[in-house]
Amino acid sequence: AQSVAQPEDQVNVAEGNPLTVKCTYSVSGNPYLFWYVQYPNRGLQFLLKYITGDNLVKGSYGFEAEFNKSQTSFHLKKPSALVSDSALYFCAVKRGSQGNLIFGKGTKLSVKP
Amino acid sequence: DAGVIQSPRHEVTEMGQEVTLRCKPISGHNSLFWYRQTMMRGLELLIYFNNNVPIDDSGMPEDRFSAKMPNASFSTLKIQPSEPRDSAVYFCASRGSGGWSETQYFGPGTRLLVL
Numbered sequence: 001a002q003s004v005a006q007p008e009d010q011v012n013v014a015e016g017n018p019l020t021v022k023c024t025y026s027v028s029g030n031p032y033l034f035w036y037v038q039y040p041n042r043g044l045q046f047l048l049k050y051i052t053g054d055n056l057v058k059g060s061y062g063f064e065a066e067f068n069k070s071q072t073s074f075h076l077k078k079p080s081a082l083v084s085d086s087a088l089y090f091c092a093v094k095r096g097s098q099g100n101l102i103f104g105k106g107t108k109l110s111v112k113p
Numbered sequence: 114d115a116g117v118i119q120s121p122r123h124e125v126t127e128m129g130q131e132v133t134l135r136c137k138p139i140s141g142h143n144s145l146f147w148y149r150q151t152m153m154r155g156l157e158l159l160i161y162f163n164n165n166v167p168i169d170d171s172g173m174p175e176d177r178f179s180a181k182m183p184n185a186s187f188s189t190l191k192i193q194p195s196e197p198r199d200s201a202v203y204f205c206a207s208r209g210s211g212g213w214s215e216t217q218y219f220g221p222g223t224r225l226l227v228l
Contacts, residue, residue: 043219044219090156
């Protein structure tokens, strides 16, 4: 069965430092992986996705994610965190041929000045 | 593009009342999803339509919940009768016709409080 895990409920980072939000997945066949961000009282916004090709995917707001097939991971990264990056981040994996997404529980990112 | 539109944005109702949530997907998108988000359960898929046809409703909690998509530009999620445990944020999302690699885009959500 397809699943996705975000092992950290919260990540705390100082502004200007690099950040990583972790995601691991379990899926049969080729994985299709997504990252979304949710700001308070807002809907989920698409950040980036991996379908095929280069393992390093670049997305919105300076975020990137690295697909690692051997470790079944798709960690979200940013070289220099901003206070405005503070939000809830969701990793998702495509479920089956229908393309439904299974979401992780979310990781709250807190960037302090 | 206006994005996915949901109404109302906030709804407060009393237990036992009927609640109807509305969604207008992005024009040209042929798949529509209803999700529920709570602190306890996170983000849950309730039902998924493709070309206006319900494909997977296994996430619908019980018979009190029903969803319709009468045309490509409108969907409703109805709760009747509502209960306090239905309090949550309900999101609608739509996806284009490019297939499984297409991205889902979410609406702003409806925050429902059942007293």
